[in-house]
Amino acid sequence: MSEREETAVSFDVVVVGNGSLGLSLGVVLARRGVRVAVLGQPHRPGAASSAAGAMIGTFGEVTETLLASEYGRTKLNWAYQASKLWPEWLDSLSPDTDGGELLTADGTVVMLNSVGLPEIDTANYRAIRRALGEYGEHFEDVDPEEIDWLDPEPTARPLQAMFLPNEHAVNATELLIRLDQAFTAAGGTYLPHEAATVTRDGDRVTGVTLSDGTALVADQVVLAAGAATQTVLDTLPDQAAVIPRLISGYGVSALVDTVDGTTAKSVIRTPNRAFACGLHVVPRGAGQVYVGATNVISPDPRSTALVSDVLFLMDCGVRQVRRNLGRSPFRKLQVGNRPVALDGMPLLGETGVVGLWMMTGTYRDGLTLSPLLAREMATQLLGGTPGIDLNLFAPVRRPIQPFSRADIVNTTVTHMMATGYETNWMLPAELPLTIEHYLRLAYTRIADEFDPEFTPPPELLAASRIHLSIAQSLRDYYAAGRAVAAV
Known part of the structure; x- marks a missing residue:
């Protein structure tokens, strides 16, 4: 055993990320008697939770597209279940009140x-x-x-x-403060540092190394740092290649x-x-x-x-x-x-490295889903059977594509046209029809060049025309997915 391993701090679970999802998971685990550490800078730079309107809404977020697929309806059902947990969740975070002031x-x-x-x-x-x-x-x-x-x-x-x-809203800033307080009150350890690397021994996780060089030993590591998760996952190139990039x-x-x-x-x-x-x-x-x-x-x-x-x-x-x-x-x-x-869907569950989990990719739903996902992920981490099917969004997977290429291209074109109308553009009445025609041709060509089968979600298809790095990430992910499927 090396000197660093002898002096390393040991936990049962390390949660990388201190936004609403990471902290909520930390609270649930700590209350169940788990030795758990949550990592993250206190000011949460660039985090979604800190800048959120924090609408606890299930139905206000519903779209026609959401209702048209199994995956969308699953997310809607989860959001509905989560909405029923919020009153008790806020109460549990507020020792002197029922949490209604949030x-x-x-x-x-x-x-x-x-x-x-x-x-x-x-x-x-x-x-x-x-x-x-x-x-x-x-x-x-x-x-x-x-x-x-x-x-x-x-x-x-x-x-x-x-x-x-x-359908209400909470004060996101105060919510995060209450989560911090509830986590430490339950015996959790908060470390105001970022994870630099995930450590492993073969196909099993062993912990993380912090940005200051400190080693943390843990049998279970959960990556829940939102969009910043990708930087940590990239320290395991074999996993980063087969998990949809964030x-x-x-x-x-x-x-x-x-x-x-x-x-x-x-x-x-x-x-x-x-x-x-x-x-x-x-x-x-x-x-x-x-x-x-x-x-x-x-x-x-x-x-x-x-x-x-x-x-x-x-x-x-x-x-x-x-x-x-x-x-x-x-x-x-x-x-x-x-x-x-890259396929627009959550990343929930264990990766190809034993003990390394992901709890991110929730897009706009993370804060709303946090009480439900924290409870169900904690159950799975502790060897139980979750009440919802997290395997639907397992991190290592073939790209999820609920709709045909033609449908995705049509949606992309419609949304691109809508951005013009929303900014109050002034055009001759016939010109939008011409723009729409050529956009459809362009996005069809771009989609055809990516892959013969897989097509990214509309917003990523549109963004890939502007950001070449996103286009390359999509090509790499599709190629890796086919390689895994062929094994």
């Missing part, structure tokens, strides 16, 4: 306005209503003119709206002090839109709101906001929600990086 919104208003494309906005609005009906979940149609605090410009006025009384769904959000000191009572949002979450304004206490809408695929996590994305975000908020937001001061601009796997 809620910042009383329900959610989903509005269908005149800004987007009917193929996306109207279709997704109808999909939300359909899913609510299927689950027997209560909602109310409301008159858009009677929505409290809503004051859009006339050309962006809502056509329809519904109120979802059971890239970033970079987003910008803004905390705004309203000029008139008022705030919305409920979340006000649109259905999900082109390659992104819908525009959403979330109350954050007296005289303050959170504004979010952006999702831009990036090869690597970003730490700063682009001017173009800030302009787009605030133009949407001002035009579509409340005109006087344009005269309101910024409190803070935030940047977050959602973890997006």
